[in-house]
Amino acid sequence: MAEFVRDVMTPGVVAVRPAASLVEAAQLMRDHEIGAVVVADGQDVVGVLTDRDIAVRAVAEGLDPQAASAGAVCTSDPFVVGPHDRVSTAVALMRAHAVRRLPVVEAGLPVGVVSLGDLAEARSPRSALADISRAEADSGTTAWAGVGAGHNRA
Numbered sequence: 001m002a003e004f005v006r007d008v009m010t011p012g013v014v015a016v017r018p019a020a021s022l023v024e025a026a027q028l029m030r031d032h033e034i035g036a037v038v039v040a041d042g043q044d045v046v047g048v049l050t051d052r053d054i055a056v057r058a059v060a061e062g063l064d065p066q067a068a069s070a071g072a073v074c075t076s077d078p079f080v081v082g083p084h085d086r087v088s089t090a091v092a093l094m095r096a097h098a099v100r101r102l103p104v105v106e107a108g109l110p111v112g113v114v115s116l117g118d119l120a121e122a123r124s125p126r127s128a129l130a131d132i133s134r135a136e137a138d139s140g141t142t143a144w145a146g147v148g149a150g151h152n153r154a
Contacts, residue, residue: 006083008122009112015040018071047074080105
């Protein structure tokens with residue numbers, strides 16, 4: 001079983017500036033097939049912006065995604081871990097603060113992200129969450145085909 005964050009994290013960071021539009025952030029998420037980006041001011045991590053943040057905090061509130069900024073919608077001052085922290089530290093932070101992703105920072109610089117899926121793969125590789133985390137991203141065009149009126153599941 002992996003002991004340190006460096007053993008389970010996804011290396012590399014996809015980041016946007018706080019002034020970036022939500023459209024720019026969403027396009028990066030789409031292009032990299034990820035559900036979140038780090039919001040960074042220079043090299044400093046100032047937030048995490050998820051696809052859910054865009055949907056719930058911006059679109060559902062009627063904000064214009066072209067005009068609204070990542071910095072205005074993201075979760076500010078996120079909890080972070082270092083690559084040499086124990087996996088148990090990441091798990092405890094996620095549990096205590098109900099977050100699914102933690103930026104990994106070393107010497108003040110973002111070097112990766114550890115997600116709930118990363119932890120599931122490391123701790124329970126045969127679990128459903130680990131299977132889902134390993135699966136290729138779905139464009140969403142067929143995921144709900146056949147679901148609707150008259151198609152109730154038994």
